Amino acid sequence: MIQIPDHPHSIHHVEIKKALETSESGISQASAEQRKRQFGLNEIPDRSKKSLWSILFKQFQNIMVYILLVAAFISFLTGHQVDVIVILVIVGINIAIGFIQEYKAENAMQSLKGFMVPQCKVIREGKLSTIPSKELVPGDLMSLSAGDLIPADGVIFQTHDAQAMEASLTGEAVPVEKDANPGPEASLVADRKNMVWKGTFLTSGETLAWVTATGLKTQLGLIADSIYTIPPKDSNFKKKSDMLAKQMAILAIISSLILFFAGYFFQEIPVNELLLISIAALVSAIPEGLPAVLSIVLAIGSYRMSKKNAIIREISATESLGTVSTIVTDKTGTLTQNTMTINTLWQIGGAEVSVSGEGWEHKGEITGSLEDIAAMDQLLEIAAHCNNATVSLSDTGKYQISGDPTEAAFAVLAKKAGVEKKLPILEDFPFSSKLKYRSSIIEKPGGLFKLFIGAPEIILLKSTRFMGKESYHPLDANELALSHKKLDDWSKKSYRVLGLAFKPLNENRAEEEEEEGEMIFCGLAAMIDPPRPEVPEAVKACHEAGIRVIMATGDHAQTALAIGKEVGIVLPGREQVLSEADLLQLKGKDFDKAIQEVDIFSRLSPLMKLRIAKSLQDQGELVAMTGDGVNDAPALKQANVGVSMGIMGTDVAREASLVVLADDNFATIVKAVEQGRIVFNNARRTSFFLVTTNLAEILTLIVAIGAGYPLPLTATQILWINLVTDGFCDKALATEAGVGNELKKPPVNPKENIINKEVLPSLILNTIFMTGLALIGFMVYLPQGLDKARTIVFIILAFTQLFNVFNMRNLKGSAFKVGLFSNKWVNYALLISISIQVLIIEVPYFAGLFEFQSISFLELLSWVFLSSFVLWINELYKLIFIKNEI
Numbered sequence: 011m012i013q014i015p016d017h018p019h020s021i022h023h024v025e026i027k028k029a030l031e032t033s034e035s036g037i038s039q040a041s042a043e044q045r046k047r048q049f050g051l052n053e054i055p056d057r058s059k060k061s062l063w064s065i066l067f068k069q070f071q072n073i074m075v076y077i078l079l080v081a082a083f084i085s086f087l088t089g090h091q092v093d094v095i096v097i098l099v100i101v102g103i104n105i106a107i108g109f110i111q112e113y114k115a116e117n118a119m120q121s122l123k124g125f126m127v128p129q130c131k132v133i134r135e136g137k138l139s140t141i142p143s144k145e146l147v148p149g150d151l152m153s154l155s156a157g158d159l160i161p162a163d164g165v166i167f168q169t170h171d172a173q174a175m176e177a178s179l180t181g182e183a184v185p186v187e188k189d190a191n192p193g194p195e196a197s198l199v200a201d202r203k204n205m206v207w208k209g210t211f212l213t214s215g216e217t218l219a220w221v222t223a224t225g226l227k228t229q230l231g232l233i234a235d236s237i238y239t240i241p242p243k244d245s246n247f248k249k250k251s252d253m254l255a256k257q258m259a260i261l262a263i264i265s266s267l268i269l270f271f272a273g274y275f276f277q278e279i280p281v282n283e284l285l286l287i288s289i290a291a292l293v294s295a296i297p298e299g300l301p302a303v304l305s306i307v308l309a310i311g312s313y314r315m316s317k318k319n320a321i322i323r324e325i326s327a328t329e330s331l332g333t334v335s336t337i338v339t340d341k342t343g344t345l346t347q348n349t350m351t352i353n354t355l356w357q358i359g360g361a362e363v364s365v366s367g368e369g370w371e372h373k374g375e376i377t378g379s380l381e382d383i384a385a386m387d388q389l390l391e392i393a394a395h396c397n398n399a400t401v402s403l404s405d406t407g408k409y410q411i412s413g414d415p416t417e418a419a420f421a422v423l424a425k426k427a428g429v430e431k432k433l434p435i436l437e438d439f440p441f442s443s444k445l446k447y448r449s450s451i452i453e454k455p456g457g458l459f460k461l462f463i464g465a466p467e468i469i470l471l472k473s474t475r476f477m478g479k480e481s482y483h484p485l486d487a488n489e490l491a492l493s494h495k496k497l498d499d500w501s502k503k504s505y506r507v508l509g510l511a512f513k514p515l516n517e518n519r520a521e522e523e524e525e526e527g528e529m530i531f532c533g534l535a536a537m538i539d540p541p542r543p544e545v546p547e548a549v550k551a552c553h554e555a556g557i558r559v560i561m562a563t564g565d566h567a568q569t570a571l572a573i574g575k576e577v578g579i580v581l582p583g584r585e586q587v588l589s590e591a592d593l594l595q596l597k598g599k600d601f602d603k604a605i606q607e608v609d610i611f612s613r614l615s616p617l618m619k620l621r622i623a624k625s626l627q628d629q630g631e632l633v634a635m636t637g638d639g640v641n642d643a644p645a646l647k648q649a650n651v652g653v654s655m656g657i658m659g660t661d662v663a664r665e666a667s668l669v670v671l672a673d674d675n676f677a678t679i680v681k682a683v684e685q686g687r688i689v690f691n692n693a694r695r696t697s698f699f700l701v702t703t704n705l706a707e708i709l710t711l712i713v714a715i716g717a718g719y720p721l722p723l724t725a726t727q728i729l730w731i732n733l734v735t736d737g738f739c740d741k742a743l744a745t746e747a748g749v750g751n752e753l754k755k756p757p758v759n760p761k762e763n764i765i766n767k768e769v770l771p772s773l774i775l776n777t778i779f780m781t782g783l784a785l786i787g788f789m790v791y792l793p794q795g796l797d798k799a800r801t802i803v804f805i806i807l808a809f810t811q812l813f814n815v816f817n818m819r820n821l822k823g824s825a826f827k828v829g830l831f832s833n834k835w836v837n838y839a840l841l842i843s844i845s846i847q848v849l850i851i852e853v854p855y856f857a858g859l860f861e862f863q864s865i866s867f868l869e870l871l872s873w874v875f876l877s878s879f880v881l882w883i884n885e886l887y888k889l890i891f892i893k894n895e896i
Contacts, residue, residue, distance in 0.1 A: 011048055014148055018222045019202040020195040023167035032220055034167075035136035036151035042134060045147035052146040052162055052224035054231050066109050110309075130161040133218070150221040152206075156398075156440075157412065159211045163228045164219030166190045166204050171440045172215035173414065174206060177342045179229060180564040184350070184506060184539075185213045185414060187443045198590070198615060199229055200564055213414040214398075214440050233643050234665075247329035247693070251304055254697055254764045258704075265708040272716040303696045307744040311689035319673040320682040321656065327668035329693060330651050332686030333632050333758045334557060337679065338623060338645065340637035341563035341570055343655060344676055345577055346539040350419040350506070353540070356496055357385050357533035358476045358489050365423060368540045370401050370409035372425040385477040389532040392510045394424035394431045396450045396461040398438055401425070414441070416508070417448070419537050420463065451515065458515040466497050466534055469509030473531035482530055496534060504572035505536035541577045544677035549578040551680045556756035558631075560609050562619050562645075567612040574610045581609070589613040593621075602629060619645035632760045636671075636679060638663055650760075653679055680753070688748040690758050695818040696740045697764045702773055703811050706780035707731065710803065713785060720796060722788045722803045727860060730850070731808055739815045742839035749820060749828055769821060775887060776817065779880050780810045787873060798863040801851065802873060805865075808847050809877035812840055817884040822892055824885060 015021055015029050027033065037045070079101065086094045130143040133151040143161035146152070152164055160174070166188055173185035180200035189203050199207070206212075206219050208228040226235050270288040274281070311328040315321075322328050342348055347369050355363040355376070363386070367374020376386075397420045399413030411418040424431070434453045441448040447464020462469060470493055475482040483489075500507050511529040552559050559579050563570050567587040574580040574587075587610045596604055605625045611618075619635075623645045626633050635642065635649035643666040646652030652667035655674040664670050671678045707728055714722045723731075765773070787802040815836060816825040831837050848870075850856040857864060 012045070012149065014222055017195045018165045019197065019205045020192050021165075022192055023165060023190055023204075023220070026165050026220060026222070027167070030149040030220055030222070032149040032151065034151070034218075036133040037147075037149045038135050042145070042147050042150065045149060046145070049147055049227070050225055051144045053144045054226060054234050066105070070105065131155075131158070146221055146224055148221050148224060152219050152221060153216075154206065154212050154219065155216045156212055156214045156414075160206045160208055162208050162221045163223035164206050164221045166206065166217050166219045169217040170215050171442050172217040173213045173441065174210050175213050175415070176200065176207060176210045177348065179207050179210055184416065188215075188217055189443065198613065200613070214417075247308070247326045247690075250329075250762075250764050251693075257763075257765060258701065261705070262708075265712060269708070269712050269715060272712055276716055276718055303700070303740045303744055304693055306741055307689055307692045307696060310744055311685050311692070315669075315682050315685050318681045318685070319656075319671060319675065319678050320653075320685075321670040321672055322668070323670060324668045327651055329686055329689040330632070331634065331669070331679075331683050332688070332690045332752075333760045334634040334651060334683055334686070335757045335760075336558045336560060336626055336631045337552060337634045337636060338560045338562050338619075338626070338649070339635075339676060340642055341561055341565055341573055342539065343638045343674065344636050345545050345561065345573060345579075346541050349539060350415045350537050351540050352419050352423045352535050352537045354500070354505070354536040355386075355389065355533055356536075357389065358483075358485075358493060358531070359478055360385075365426065367422075367426060368543070370411055370418065370422055372401070372409075372422060374426040376427055385479070385532055388477055388512065389510050389535075390424055390427045390429045391433075392461045392463065392512060392532060393420040393427075393535070394429045395433055395435060395452050396448060396463045396510075397421050398440065416506070416537070417463075420535070423535070456514075460513045460515055462511045462513070462529060463508055466493070466507050466509035469511050469529065470494070470531060472527055473511050473529040474527070476531040485531055493531075493534070500534070500536045502568070503536075504566075504569040505538050508535050508537070509533075510535060538572075541573060542675060542677070544675060545577045548677035548680040551753055552683075553578070553581075555680075555683065555753040557683065558609070560611070560622075562611045562614055562622055564614055565612060567610075570610050570612045579609055584609050586610070587612055590615055590618045593618060601625060605629075617644070620648050623648045632757070634679065634683075636676065638674065642666075653682075684748070684752050687752040687755075687758065688746070691748065691752075691821070692744050692746050694764050694769070695746065695821055696743045698769055698773060698821070699740055699743060699811075699814065699818045701765060702776045702780070702814060703731070703807075705773070705777045706784070706810070707807060709777060709781045710784045710788075710807070713781065714788065717785075719788065719792070722784065723800055723807075724861060727800065727804050730860065731804065731811070738839040738843050739812065739836070742833065742835040743815065743818055745835045746819060746833060749823070771891070772817070772821070772884060772887060775883065776810075776814055776880055779883055780807060780814075783810065783876060783879075795863065797861055798865065801862045801865060802869075804862065805847070805851070805870065805873050806877055808843075809874050810880045812843055813878050813881045814884075815840065816881050822888070824888060825881065826885075 012031050013029065015026065018026055021029075031037075031041075082094050082098055082101075129140050130146060131138060131153040132141055132146065133139075133153055138153055146162045150162075152160075152162065154160060154172070166172075167190055169188050169190055172188040174188055175185050180198075186200075187203065188206065191204055193202055193204065199205075205222075206217065207230065208223075209230040223229075223231075225231050266288045270284055273284045273288075305325070308325045308328045312322040312325055315328065339345060349369045351365075351368050353365050355365065355378075357363075361378060363376055363378035365374055365376050397413070397417035399411055399415075399418035399421050401409055401411050401418050401421050404410045421431075435450055436453055436458070437451040439449045441464070445464070446468040447462050449463075450461045452459055452461060470485075470490060473485050476485045476489060477483075497507055510532045512532065513529050549559050561570055561574050561579055567589060571580065571585070571587050575585075584607070586608050588604060588608050589612050591613070593601065593604065593611070601621075602625050605622055606629065611622065614622075619642065623633050623635055627648075627650070632651075633649045634651040634653055635645045636653040636655075637643075637646055638655035642654070643663050646654060646663060646666040651669060653669045653671060654663040654667035656664065656670045656672040657674045669679075669682065707723070710722055714720070784803045784806045787806050788799045791799040791802045816830060819825055819833065819836065820828045850860055851862050851870075852864065854864075856862075
């Protein structure tokens, strides 16, 4: 059995070869089979996929569901079969809503999967063959070329100008040059140039590498596995809804006990009868519809978010987004487009030339001083022909590249200028890490020419002339100094700068020296991975909403700072950038203080991102982590709300998150946060409505019994009010679209309960009015008979609740400011509820069933009018105490 060294990147490949018991011809098939038994298959198990049963079982894990099931059991024992059926139906609806939403989200997640390497090239016993990537074992010799997705971790022993794109693992925005030289043992993954990593891909060149890790032992696998060691946390909303359920259960128990003792001591009702009344009151006091309506609130929010390209994997995360106080975001592919875009050109003797357009799309214009038109034409000709990348439109309508992103940027530049790749290319030489440039030999009228794109320092060093207006000029010290100053200025802005040059060739180009000289310098091109256009506005909206935005990236400090300034993350006085090396020097409170005072962190490993998330949470922040790479996954899982990218994101990142952005747009999270706040407000208004309703009902019973009166409502009448009034109106309140200022206020305090001190005065006011008016009506009509008195109480409680719906639409401002009839679902709910209530009172069959007595139209109109004062009293309260804050 072989033993793999702990730090293969720090050991010379000759020693690695001995340790892996392999060779330049690979291993034998027999050895591969033995190693497969030792190390297992090269695959990462998908442990995130949820079964139907696990999704279903999860819906039962809710305190309110437990309480309702107990209430149903009590109702069954006491013979209230109708209550049993109603409660079980409501529980079923609640479970169905949660199950359907999470099942749909799981399906959407699975449809985004595509991160897999089905086949790979391997050399065994000296023969090159293609095998399933899962069959790779340590010691195998991988043969990799440009465009290949790397199937396992490996150490390089032979390479030819190889570069790898490792953004998904390290956050590095540009391809990394590879070589066979070992590095320091303590070097970060991003700095191990002699290693290739599973899940990344080769953008240029070729390499041979021995496999050093497969499956869960790869860097990708270690990160994927680590997210399962982070224990799942109850969502913020679940904690709040559980607290509300406890509050309602305690309230129901206390109310029923008070009712029992009031009846026992003040009316001497027989204990058996009183016990039945108290149990009925207990069941009635519990808002049966609360779990269902909260699920509907979340489901509507989830649906609205999906329409804005945010897929909610776990329904409770819908509300949690509204309480987010800090967003920790990756840079590459999240804030930026994960493309290389040339935005500025410069030639000696001319001003900077701007290039508009972003990404791989061919739209854009070249504007600025174009006096040296011949030099500009030559520069664009080099851009068009000295690259081996293609940019094409995919079936989905998005542009995609094949080849090195830097070369693709030059191809796009040429397309924007209308310059086609039409000249014969006789030879093409990929980028050489030794020479620091790539080149192509073309043929055009006038002879053969060699074109160069590469490191500007090398291009300038090897150039003796520069191209001016229709002629060549000597490249003397002044022009060189001017060029280096421009290079320095652009580098300070974190641009990636490349030089362009060409050279006429003799017909016998085979005699050309390897070290090119006598180049003719054409100019410099500055490129950058540009921010997404919507991001600056989104970051601004976050700051206005009281949400702090932090960038945590694997990229370089200056690049991170430049992007941070451009998108608005860096605020005045907070321009400091800390790297992982800086953070490792800090301990305890010093570390926490740095996390609070600095907004840009660079060159971070996955573990450091995780540590930052934990530090913020320990300091009371509710954290949303956005990212797309494998390196983001642990922090995505640790965060209160992990938000991953659906297009560019890796499976590992998506599986660790609760929210997936289908459009990979950072701005989408701001829309989701707004919806999250609306969801919390809707949960509050529906809960507030139900609590007020049930409290008024139970209080009416308690006061009436305590005052020596008979029960003002039967259990059936109470149940009917809960079913019809609550059953329609609470669902309608769940559809409120918000009042428009959700992102102008600070985040909801994560410790703030759904029913809190802020809404208690209004709740008490409503309850006292509803109870008082109901008792007045009961006492006025009791001399005319108990049935008529109960009919009046029923009308008062039903219509005060219906008018209270308008109060609930705007808890902190006038109902008229959001428009009394602006929500069509509320209008429908009121119309249906009013129609049903009048119907059961006026139609003799239903009136007899519910023991109602017919009343005159004037009486009905009078008590409906008096019931409306629950709205006017609340308007007065808001005007005086809340100052009509919308």
